[in-house]
Amino acid sequence: MPLSRQRSSATPLALAYAALVLYASLYPFSGWRWPPGQDLLTLAALPRTRWFEGFELTSNLLGYLPLGALLCLAARRRGMAALPALLLAAGVSAALSYGTEVLQQFLPRRVPAREDFLLNTGGAAAGALLALLANALGLVGRWQTLRERWFAPESAGALALLALWPVGLLFPAPMPLGLGQVAERLRETVASWLQDVPWADGLHALLASPPPAATPLRPLAEMLVIALGLLSPVLIAYSVMRVGWRRVALALGALALALGGMTLATWLNFGPANALAWLGPTALPGLGLGLLLTLLLAAVPARVATGLGLVALTGLVVGVSQAPSDPYFAQSLQAWEQGRFVRFHGLAQWVGWLWPYAAMAWLLARLGSRPRGG
DSSP, X not given: OOOOOOOOTHHHHHHHHHHHHHHHHHTTOOOOOXXXXXXXXXXXXXXXXXXXXXXXXXXXXXXXXXXXXXXXXXXXXXXXXXXXXXHHHHHXXXXXXXXXXXXXXXXTTOOOOHHHHHHHHHHHHHHHHHHHHXXXXXXXXXXXXXHHHHSOSSOHHHHHHHHHHHHHHTSOOSSTTOOOOOHXXXXXXXXXHTTTOGGGHHXXXXXXXXXXXXXXXXXXXXXXXXXXXXXXXXXXXXXXXXXSHHHHHHHHHHHHHHHHHHHHHHHHHHOGGGTTTTXXXXXXXXXXXXXXXXXXXXXXXXXXXXXHHHHHHHHHHHHHHTXXXXXXXXXXXXXXXXXXXXXXXXXXXXXHHHHHHHHHHXXXXXXXXXXXXX
């Protein structure tokens, strides 16, 4: 039986995941050239590979599984029948995989393969089948019932942001929960674009010159930024929740996710022995302050939580932009960008960079919308 037509968080999550897959498949976006000795027919046929590593096979198969599941769920939530939803999810995923494999032939640092396309398509089809199985077992209906109890009807965007927040924590940050530090990379990117533009010599020189060294944040300021890093997603949740005990439970869950995400990120970067090294002198007090603020604000109306969320996100972005990079941060970035982490580099990097700005845009749109009853 088709699910009821209503907005689902699966739709924005599917779009975000597709964009991140596209980025990760074409990273580092440099060295574009026409493949030597190739014609259009050869490019369209895709080359075959002579070897396969176990990690390659697993990552290509599992990497598209969430995309297929999300696309199928999104189609079902819009009223599409099971078989068309399955075909749509597999077809869209196959088209995305085929397009990226063709484009990879123009990038000297990427190795396209026909087998990658087949594995990606198979993984997406498996994900769509799992989504249909979950629906047949009633799991999707149970989630919908749980969502209606906990969240307001217009909560798809908030749920998508909350689902992406732990992913952003996996990318190395200059301080715990310090998402949104994109200004320096943006400056470097724009400077590279203007390098050979005759009329932009002055602007290029300004952007190419390194900024003055930032001074370390005071411990109290760093604690406040960490607290805002925890408070921001909780206020987003409060903006689509009724006042009650569920807000307190969600705040405690956000704290658990923050602890788990930062520990996992440190474990990936520095090994299991150093998994708790991120718990410096300001981390625990900052998390405690953030938890205290979330509990104190648990009784505010949803629209007030929306406005406070904008304030918290603005403070987070401003605070993180003032934080200097340290050698451990640089070492983390090098490990992600040169090792096997490059396969997940685009996903966590872009979520970590852009999550606060996407959250602010969603909160602004919610403030501009007409308040609804309930």
